[in-house]
Amino acid sequence: MELDNIEIIIEKYFQGETSIAEEKELKNYFTSSNVAQHLEHYKPVFGYFSLAKEQKFKQEIPLLPKSRDKKRNVAWLSIAASVLVLLGIGTYGYSNYGTANLNQGLGTYDDPEIAFRETQKALSQLSNHVNVGIESVHYIEEFDNSKNLIFKQ
Template sequence: MESRQIEILLEKYFEGETSIQEERELKAYFSSTEVAPHLESYTPMFTNFQKQKELQFTKALPLQPRKQNHVKWIGVAASLVALFGTLLYFNNNVTTNQDLGTFSNPEEAFIETQKALNMVSTEVNKGVKSIEVLNEYEQTKKTIFK
């Protein structure tokens, strides 16, 4: 192959304008023993592509995902935060009343207890709903990385 044609192909190659066929011609030229002396500096580059193509990755990759138990603890922590939040809420509201939860009528005490438990249940359910999103994320992650 004429060295002027190879020089033109090299210029096109470095500009990123060569076709696959032209790149094959360059690789074939630089793999041969008839490389022009002023173009020999490009020989390692084109022969290295073939060497890299033949290399195999031999390192073992760990395919077992690490188990993460922190999801359970996040649910427990969210429940505790909700519980302490409700206790603080009640503490701030009840301090204005000097009775501090003493009732003379048992029915009135029962109604107030139901209100308190309903509020605690609502806050705990909010925490559980936020944990469901994390569980869905975990399931999706397990499906993807299986």
């Protein structure tokens, strides 16, 4: 009768449906000396838990009280660095604000002839850059033509 009960509890155990009391019953049964022959292969499974329970950790863990101080120092250091960066950005922005206002007068001409010549220079430079871009487009068109010859779609 007890053997049938153990077999039922083993099935429930592997289904994950056992209670703590049933698991204790299995452990007690498999640690005893009168285990049925056909259930011997389960003995290491349930015997392992009793061995694992007896193991103790014997190595000492060194305590490092200074690590807490290091964390505080890192926190204060990061706050100080952030404040320093913000002050640097603010100083740079403030000093460049005055020079930006001075540079706003550039590009305005009183004489229309000088303004016309400067405009022609600027448009000539723009035209040169656009022409370089158009030449690149010709290369892409040539590539597409070659690709279409090779891979007839």
